[in-house]
Amino acid sequence: xxxxxxxxxxxxxxxxxxxxxxxxxxxxxxxxxxxxxxxxxxxxxxxxxxxxxxxxxxxxxxxxxxxxxxxxxxxxxxxxxxxxxxxxxxxxxxxxxxxxxxxxxxxxxxxxxxxxxxxxxxxxxxxxxxxxxxxxxxxxxxxxxxxxxxxxxxxxxxxxxxxxxxxxxxxxxxxxxxxxxxxxxxxxxxxxxxxxxxxxxxxxxxxxxxxxxxxxxxxxxxxxxxxxxxxxxxxxxxxxxxxxxxxxxxxxxxxxxxxxxxxxxxxxxxxxxxxxxxxxxxxxxxxxxxxxxxxxxxxxxxxxxxxxxxxxxxxxxxxxxxxxxxxxxxxxxxxxxxxxxxxxxxxxxxxxxxxxxxxxxxxxxxxxxxxxxxxxxxxxxxxxxxxxxxxxxxxxx
Amino acid sequence: xxxxxxxxxxxxxxxxxxxxxxxxxxxxxxxxxxxxxxxxxxxxxxxxxxxxxxxxxxxxxxxxxxxxxxxxxxxxxxxxxxxxxxxxxxxxxxxxxxxxxxxxxxxxxxxxxxxxxxxxxxxxxxxxxxxxxxxxxxxxxxxxxxxxxxxxxxxxxxxxxxxxxxxxxxxxxxxx
Numbered sequence: 041x042x043x044x045x046x047x048x049x050x051x052x053x054x055x056x057x058x059x060x061x062x063x064x065x066x067x068x069x070x071x072x073x074x075x076x077x078x079x080x081x082x083x084x085x086x087x088x089x090x091x092x093x094x095x096x097x098x099x100x101x102x103x104x105x106x107x108x109x110x111x112x113x114x115x116x117x118x119x120x121x122x123x124x125x126x127x128x129x130x131x132x133x134x135x136x137x138x139x140x141x142x143x144x145x146x147x148x149x150x151x152x153x154x155x156x157x158x159x160x161x162x163x164x165x166x167x168x169x170x171x172x173x174x175x176x177x178x179x180x181x182x183x184x185x186x187x188x189x190x191x192x193x194x195x196x197x198x199x200x201x202x203x204x205x206x207x208x209x210x211x212x213x214x215x216x217x218x219x220x221x222x223x224x225x226x227x228x229x230x231x232x233x234x235x236x237x238x239x240x241x242x243x244x245x246x247x248x249x250x251x252x253x254x255x256x257x258x259x260x261x262x263x264x265x266x267x268x269x270x271x272x273x274x275x276x277x278x279x280x281x282x283x284x285x286x287x288x289x290x291x292x293x294x295x296x297x298x299x300x301x302x303x304x305x306x307x308x309x310x311x312x313x314x315x316x317x318x319x320x321x322x323x324x325x326x327x328x329x330x331x332x333x334x335x336x337x338x339x340x341x342x343x344x345x346x347x348x349x350x351x352x353x354x355x356x357x358x359x360x361x362x363x364x365x366x367x368x369x370x371x372x373x374x375x376x377x378x379x380x381x382x383x384x385x386x387x388x389x390x391x392x393x394x395x396x397x398x399x400x401x402x403x404x405x406x407x408x409x410x411x412x413x414x415x416x417x418x419x420x421x422x423x424x425x426x427x428x429x430x431x432x433x434x435x436x437x
Numbered sequence: 438x439x440x441x442x443x444x445x446x447x448x449x450x451x452x453x454x455x456x457x458x459x460x461x462x463x464x465x466x467x468x469x470x471x472x473x474x475x476x477x478x479x480x481x482x483x484x485x486x487x488x489x490x491x492x493x494x495x496x497x498x499x500x501x502x503x504x505x506x507x508x509x510x511x512x513x514x515x516x517x518x519x520x521x522x523x524x525x526x527x528x529x530x531x532x533x534x535x536x537x538x539x540x541x542x543x544x545x546x547x548x549x550x551x552x553x554x555x556x557x558x559x560x561x562x563x564x565x566x567x568x569x570x571x572x573x574x575x576x577x578x579x580x581x582x583x584x585x586x587x588x589x590x591x592x593x594x595x596x597x598x599x600x601x602x603x604x605x606x607x608x609x610x611x612x613x
Binding site: 085250251269349357362 | 500502503518524548573574579583
């Protein structure tokens with residue numbers, strides 16, 4: 041049977057963010073996969089070099105709309121390490137609580153998306169309804185449903201009062217009940233198991249050598265979690281278990297996330313009940329001394345790394361980000377080999393990819409240096425011409 | 438947890454000095470679970486092998502470039518569950534930004550090297566698939582946005598499309 045190359049994306053119904061796949065198939069079987077992730081480079085690393093630490097913090101929070109707190113916390117703790125500020129205990133607990141609530145909302149969101157990709161839309165409706173509870177709690181704590189803005193360099197912006205703690209604990213009870221239900225569902229519901237087991241195989245050795253992180257790695261038996269192995273904030277005080285599964289397939293990744301839901305709920309409850317009194321912020325200088333810091337954080341999707349280089353000014357000399365999704369792409373290419381075309385959406389979704397969507401493109405004309413923005417018709421016309429000239433695809437015009 | 442104390446005494450620093458000697462030009466440990474190493478173009482592969490074999494660094498966290506204005510630096514960050522994070526810095530000449538690929542010994546490096554190549558213009562001879570990763574297909578060649586001497590707008594090259602194409606796309610609404 042001859043090999044055929046199928047272009048899928050960058051806009052397609054399976055995923056909501058722009059990514060292009062070039063899939064080489066033989067019949068229904070995938071032989072090779074090529075990824076194109078170049079559709080949304082926003083130049084944030086360059087932008088951070090030109091802004092002071094406070095402004096950078098808000099920009100970095102917008103790297104991702106789902107795990108925004110992960111980026112903001114990782115950057116603040118890195119800059120604090122550079123400035124040699126010891127974070128107040130209470131602030132560390134508040135960051136941890138928001139971080140775990142964020143993980144709960146992110147994993148609920150993922151369970152819904154996974155349900156949708158396998159045609160189980162009831163699960164999608166259920167999880168997204170339950171996710172509203174977490175969103176409400178986050179709004180009460182931080183004032184925002186997304187991009188919480190709770191961090192500042194040297195501490196947090198808002199304190200927790202008794203009323204908020206009580207209300208959060210009440211919501212957590214309900215969430216814990218639901219998490220138990222989803223864990224049962226992920227491990228024993230027949231349609232889920234039949235659709236996910238043995239799909240998207242990724243062996244322990246491959247997961248390690250390809251640099252997978254987070255639930256993707258733990259679903260293949262890699263026993264690694266930044267919160268336990270490289271503790272930050274108050275993770276060395278809060279009791280929790282690292283969930284792993286040795287299924288090495290999409291089912292394993294689902295089981296890990298469902299288990300982490302329950303763990304995160306328990307951790308948030310423990311932290312709320314044991315939060316120490318005291319200050320929530322320390323004064324921070326505007327400038328950071330010369331030096332380099334590697335800051336790590338266990339985001340909902342896995343290990344997040346920031347490299348921050350200070351140079352005695354109020355700006356970072358170099359700020360590098362490695363998001364968990366970037367680390368997990370090689371494992372997708374591996375996991376899709378030999379699979380059916382119909383498995384692409386769920387195997388890709390199983391790493392919980394996050395391409396970060398919002399971007400507004402401004403063009404500068406070469407000779408006049410005047411800014412302009414695309415109109416819808418102009419952009420459409422350009423797109424059609426580009427595909428005709430570069431890919432030989434004609435749209436019948 | 439951040440801590441404001443001075444650099445700590447990490448027993449690994451002495452181990453490195455003993456085992457690798459002149460292959461490393463600098464070793465320091467700013468805090469627990471962090472070691473910063475510096476190697477040369479001749480020795481970096483030996484250091485990476487040593488990290489993998491002796492210190493169980495199975496995970497490559499990140500490769501990033503740094504523009505030091507007079508030179509470049511490529512930094513490899515390796516993680517080991519037992520021993521922590523090892524950041525290996527390799528300095529490169531400004532007029533010859535080139536370092537051999539490590540994809541043969543660290544498969545996870547495949548995308549990170551492409552990213553550094555894209556944004557800094559550092560060459561990785563031997564890389565099996567060196568194409569653009571983050572910048573769009575029609576980004577002008579020779580423009581590397583994360584270099585310090587690259588300023589957006591300054592070179593009038595911010596546009597992603599050639600001016601001839603732009604003139605054809607009349608739908609664009611001009612904003613002064």
